[in-house]
Amino acid sequence: LYADRRFQTDRYFPFVVFNQEQVRASTTGGYLLTERANFKSVADKILNTDKDVLQKLIDRGRNGWISEPYSEDEKRCMELLTLVDFVAAKVAGSSSQRRKQRSELRSLIIAYNMPMFFITFAPVDFKHPICLYYCGQAVDLTDRAPDLPSCANRLRLIASNPVACARFFHLMVETFMKEVLRIGDEDGREGIFGKSSSFYGTVE
Numbered sequence: 001l002y003a004d005r006r007f008q009t010d011r012y013f014p015f016v017v018f019n020q021e022q023v024r025a026s027t028t029g030g031y032l033l034t035e036r037a038n039f040k041s042v043a044d045k046i047l048n049t050d051k052d053v054l055q056k057l058i059d060r061g062r063n064g065w066i067s068e069p070y071s072e073d074e075k076r077c078m079e080l081l082t083l084v085d086f087v088a089a090k091v092a093g094s095s096s097q098r099r100k101q102r103s104e105l106r107s108l109i110i111a112y113n114m115p116m117f118f119i120t121f122a123p124v125d126f127k128h129p130i131c132l133y134y135c136g137q138a139v140d141l142t143d144r145a146p147d148l149p150s151c152a153n154r155l156r157l158i159a160s161n162p163v164a165c166a167r168f169f170h171l172m173v174e175t176f177m178k179e180v181l182r183i184g185d186e187d188g189r190e191g192i193f194g195k196s197s198s199f200y201g202t203v204e
Helices: 005-009 013-029 036-047 051-062 072-083 095-112 129-134 151-160 162-181
Strands: 031-033 085-087
Touching: 005 162, 036 072, 051 072, 129 151, 129 162, 151 162
Parallel strands: none
Antiparallel strands: 031 085
C-alpha cells in the first residue's frame, strides 16, 4: 500500500480493504456470549431455532418494522436474542469494539481516577511538508522552510490521498507521545506534564 500510490489514491480501495478486514476479523474473532447459568438452555434454543422464522424477523427488521412477535416460534427467537450477545471486540468499527473501549476507560478511571488532561489532535496536514512528502510531492525535508506548492495544489494532493493523511496523523500522535509525554521513555525522563501514569487514545 505504501510502495504503490495508485492504491492510496483509489477511491474505493480503502473501503474494500476495510470491509475485508472486518469480515476476516468477525469470522475468526467473533463468538456468542451468555451467562453460565443459561448455557444448556441457550444451546437447546440455538439447535431448535427455526431458520425460516429467524430470517423473517431479520427481513422485518431490515424494513424498519418494529413489532411484537406473532407466533410461538418468533417468541422463542426473540427470547434467544435477549439471552445471547455476539461479541466481536476485535472487529474494527463494531459496536462490540466500542463497548470494549468504554470498559477499558472505566477500568482506567477506577484504577487511576479521572484523567487530568483531554487532548485533541488537529494537525494542519495541507501545510505540513511531511504530509505532502507522503503524498508524493518532492519536498526537501532537510530544509526548515522548503518550497511548497500553491494552496490549491496542496489541498488537491491531500484530498486525493487519504492514506498519506492517515500516516501523517499517526506520526504526529506517536511523536507527541514519545517527545512530549515521553510514554515509556528508556531513560526514565518525565514529559512536559510530568510522569504519565496512564493514557488512552482513540480515533473518532
